Amino acid sequence: MKLVKSLLLGSAAGLAAVAGAQAADLPSKKAAPVEYVRVCSAHGAGFFYIPGSDTCIKLGGLVRFDAGYAQTYNRISNMTGSIGLGRFELDARNSTEFGLLRAFTRVDFRRATGALTSGTAGRVGYAYGGSAVPFAVGSTQTRIDISRAFVQLGGLTAGRTVSFFGFYNGDLEITGTTIGDGLITNALAYTATFGSGFSATLSMEDPLERRNIVGYAGSNSYLAITGAGTGTGNTYYAYGGAAMPEFVGALRVDQGWGSAQLSAAIHQIRTAGGATASTTSFLPTTTSTGTPGYGGDQAYGYALNLGAKINLPMIAAGDALYLQGTYTNGASAYAT
Numbered sequence: 163m164k165l166v167k168s169l170l171l172g173s174a175a176g177l178a179a180v181a182g183a184q185a186a187d188l189p190s191k192k193a194a195p196v197e198y199v200r201v202c203s204a205h206g207a208g209f210f211y212i213p214g215s216d217t218c219i220k221l222g223g224l225v226r227f228d229a230g231y232a233q234t235y236n237r238i239s240n241m242t243g244s245i246g247l248g249r250f251e252l253d254a255r256n257s258t259e260f261g262l263l264r265a266f267t268r269v270d271f272r273r274a275t276g277a278l279t280s281g282t283a284g285r286v287g288y289a290y291g292g293s294a295v296p297f298a299v300g301s302t303q304t305r306i307d308i309s310r311a312f313v314q315l316g317g318l319t320a321g322r323t324v325s326f327f328g329f330y331n332g333d334l335e336i337t338g339t340t341i342g343d344g345l346i347t348n349a350l351a352y353t354a355t356f357g358s359g360f361s362a363t364l365s366m367e368d369p370l371e372r373r374n375i376v377g378y379a380g381s382n383s384y385l386a387i388t389g390a391g392t393g394t395g396n397t398y399y400a401y402g403g404a405a406m407p408e409f410v411g412a413l414r415v416d417q418g419w420g421s422a423q424l425s426a427a428i429h430q431i432r433t434a435g436g437a438t439a440s441t442t443s444f445l446p447t448t449t450s451t452g453t454p455g456y457g458g459d460q461a462y463g464y465a466l467n468l469g470a471k472i473n474l475p476m477i478a479a480g481d482a483l484y485l486q487g488t489y490t491n492g493a494s495a496y497a498t
Contacts, residue, residue: 205255212254222251232277240301243276251310261316268310274303309346317353319365326351326365327410327496329423329469330484347371351410359416366407372429373401374495402432405460420471420482429463429493463492 202209202218209218228245248271256263279301312321324331325345351365412425469486488497 204257209253209255217254217256219255220251220253222253223249225249228278230278240276240279243274243278245272245274245278247272258315262314264314266310266312266314268308270305270307270309272303272305272307274305276301279303307346312349317355319349319351319353322346322348325349325367325371325410326363326412327367327425327427327465327467328486329421329425329467329471330486345371347408361414361416363410363412363414365410365412367410369404369406369408369430372408372427372493372495404430405432406430418473420473422470423468425467427465427493427496429465429496431461431463431492433460461492463490465490465493465496467496 199213200211202211205218205220208220208222210220211217212219224247226245226247226249228247230243232239232241232243234241249268251268252266254265308322310321310323312319312323314320323346325347326349328345348368348371349365351363351367353361353363355361408427408429410425410427412423414423415421465488467486467488469484472483472485474481474483490497
């Protein structure tokens with residue numbers, strides 16, 4: 163019996179040795195080394211390298227809730243309101259021989275109700291579509307805003323970003339108007355830096371983002387939008403198609419005490435033609451066409467802006483005082 167056991171054990175050991183030799187002879191593929199995320203300190207905190215590339219990326223965002231109360235003088239207006247805001251940001255950067263290459267995107271998702279709906283925001287959604295009252299006063303707004311989508315290479319900026327005209331670009335919402343965060347527009351701009359914090363920018367921006375009511379047309383509605391004003395029969399001149407971009411220039415200084423900026427813009431006013439001939443115009447000259455009717459007018463407005471930021475670290479870290487003043491002539495959208 164012992165002999166049989168010895169023979170069986172010896173056979174098993176021999177099979178194991180043969181199997182081990184055959185396995186060692188087979189070709190094997192080694193697992194690729196795992197490339198862990200590496201911190202990219204060249205562009206500031208929060209950046210990391212995209213595995214397998216020299217591009218650094220940063221993901222960010224915020225979630226915010228606002229609640230407010232407003233005194234009303236009728237029963238159809240909302241006394242309370244709230245805003246739920248979600249924001250997602252993606253910032254990708256890479257150093258090149260031509261300077262820093264950057265791509266930045268920011269998307270905001272917002273739901274506003276009641277007293278905190280903004281008169282400057284387009285009304286997209288309504289909570290009570292079957293009721294005329296909430297529709298009239300804009301009780302709810304659902305918005306998805308692509309507030310940033312631009313590429314930078316050295317001093318060149320192209321895409322959707324804050325207008326280079328403004329100075330204070332905070333993020334504050336007050337009933338009936340949006341304060342801060344500047345005007346978001348499509349732009350092609352170049353910024354030159356001169357050292358010691360001084361820089362200059364020349365920008366071409368989308369003219370359709372800077373339009374306001376041209377002027378009161380009274381009863382001459384040959385090139386007017388009816389019902390655009392308050393009261394019975396008020397009409398306003400209608401803008402014609404865009405023919406040139408907004409030209410914006412800015413001089414800026416950033417130093418330890420704070421920042422300051424002087425900016426200027428040129429705005430084209432171009433009214434549409436109408437079917438009724440008239441010698442009355444809100445502009446000093448009129449043009450005529452070869453056919454009966456009114457050919458429209460064209461003029462140029464301008465805007466000036468002066469802003470300053472004074473750092474106040476003695477109050478608390480990050481505190482600052484902002485001062486800004488704007489003057490316009492024929493370009494009221496720069497001030498409102």
